[in-house]
Amino acid sequence: MHFDLQDLRLFTHVAEARSLTGGAQRAHISTAAASTRMKALEGQLDSRLFYRxxxxxxxxxxxxxxxxxxxxILRQVEHVKSDFSGYADGEAGHLRIFANTTAVTEFMPEVLAxxxxxxxxxxxxxxxRLTKDIVRGVLDGTADLGIGAGVVEAQGLQLLPFSWDRLVLVVPQGHTLSNRPRVSFHETLTHPHVGLHDGSTLLQFLQxxxxxxxxxxxxxxxxxxxxxxxxxxxxxxGIGILPESCALxxxxxxxxxxxxxxxxWAQRERSIVVRELEALPxxxxxxxxxxYSHEGFSPSSTSTADTTNPA
Structure with missing residues (x-):
């Protein structure tokens, strides 16, 4: 069975556009040509690929x-291209990263800068992205790597721990809980909370x-x-549950x-999530x-999750 990369790329365009015409426009070919190639691909696989x-x-x-x-497949092709191009001007390539709220707003801006x-x-x-979407993105190749915290449940992914963080309760000075050295999350629910925006991983986790x-x-x-x-x-x-690193x-x-x-669950391990480390560009x-260098973490090994994919 032989796969043409152009057909796979056209198929991806059509699937993402949810339109044969839209996919053809992205591929810069006619709708009739796109239809013919998609029918040929269905014939080659002996499977119906679209409901029309x-x-x-x-x-x-x-x-x-x-x-x-x-x-x-297409992302791996791009990885190969990036690994074998740009030598004259230095290292070249493109990375798509799905990460939780803390990573996006706290340490990744400095790392990337x-x-x-x-x-x-x-x-x-x-x-x-939410944790489930981080996992799904790495699994289906939409993202090159993901960054999450806490338990990451995904079969067949490599988890690369790189630091620890803790969730803490943050209160104003003089609050009724301010004289307590430790509290349970359950106890905080009798007080109004300040939360992050809808779609943030921390808010979803607390909910x-x-x-x-x-x-x-x-x-x-x-x-x-x-x-x-x-x-x-x-x-x-109100009061709020926030990562200790930013609250400090x-x-x-x-x-x-x-x-x-x-x-x-307040003590959380941060991990990088990849399909296969050696396959990355x-x-x-x-x-x-x-x-790793930014967080001062020395990785001793990588692990492969052996749990059920929540996606």
């Missing part, structure tokens, strides 16, 4: 399966913990970022207090080394 209707096309289960493979400053041929697409307790998170206000959250907490709007930074300038959480492996 007046509204467009929708991948069949077989189409979804091929889409995952096609993305992985230093990393890219000496690598003008590299471009990066950094996107904030999952509350759901397990059979309660709801008493959100009084939601904000975009950790600094606005700390400022709202200082002003007495704002504690120097704001009248807030950090209290340890008793819950086991050289720029991807160099970025991972930069993350």
């Amino acid at each position: 209707s007046s509204q467009g096309v929708e991948p069949t289960p077989a189409g979804d399966r091929l889409l995952r493979h096609a993305r992985a 230093r990393f890219l400053a000496t690598r003008p041929g590299i471009t990066v697409d950094l996107q904030e 999952d913990q509350v759901k397990d307790l059979g309660k709801s998170l008493p959100l009084r206000i939601q904000v975009l970022g950790f600094e606005p959250a700390c400022r709202m907490i200082e002003a007495g709007v 930074r704002y504690q120097h300038t704001l009248s807030i207090q950090l209290i340890e959480l008793e819950d086991a 050289s720029c991807g492996r160099s970025l991972i080394e930069a993350i």
Whole structure:
């Protein structure tokens, strides 16, 4: 069985556009030619790849399966190209990273600023995603690597731990809980909370913990970022659960207090998630080394998750 890369790329365009015409436009060919090539691909695989209707096309289960493979193949081709191009101007390539809120807003901007400053041929697409979407993106090849914290459940992925962080309760000075050295998350639910925006990984994580307790998170206000959250907490709007690493930074300038959480899940291991480390382009492996260096973490080994993919 022989696969033409142009057919796989056209198939991906059509599947993502949910339109034969839209896919053909992205591939810069006529709709008739695109239709002929898609029918030929279906014949070669002896499988129907699209449901067709007046509204467009929708991948069949077989189409979804091929889409995952096609993305992985095309991304690997791009990796090969990046590894064997740009030698005259230095290292070149493109990386797409799916990461949680803490990574996107806290340490990755500094890591990437230093990393890219000496690598003008590299471009990066950094996107904030929920943990399940980080896992799915790495699995189907949409992302080159992911960055998450806590338990990452995904079969067949390599997890590369690089640091630890802790979630803490942040309260204003003089709050009724401020004299407590440790509190449980359950105890905080009787107070109004300051939370991050919808779609943030931290908010989703806390909502999952509350759901397990059979309660709801008493959100009084939601904000975009950790600094606005700390400022709202200082002003007495509510209390909040935040990463200790960022809360400590704002504690120097704001009248807030950090209290340890008793819950086991508050201690979180940060991990880089990849399909296969050796299959990454050289720029991807160099970025991972930069993350290790920034966090002062010495990796002793990598691990492969052997759990159920939540996606």
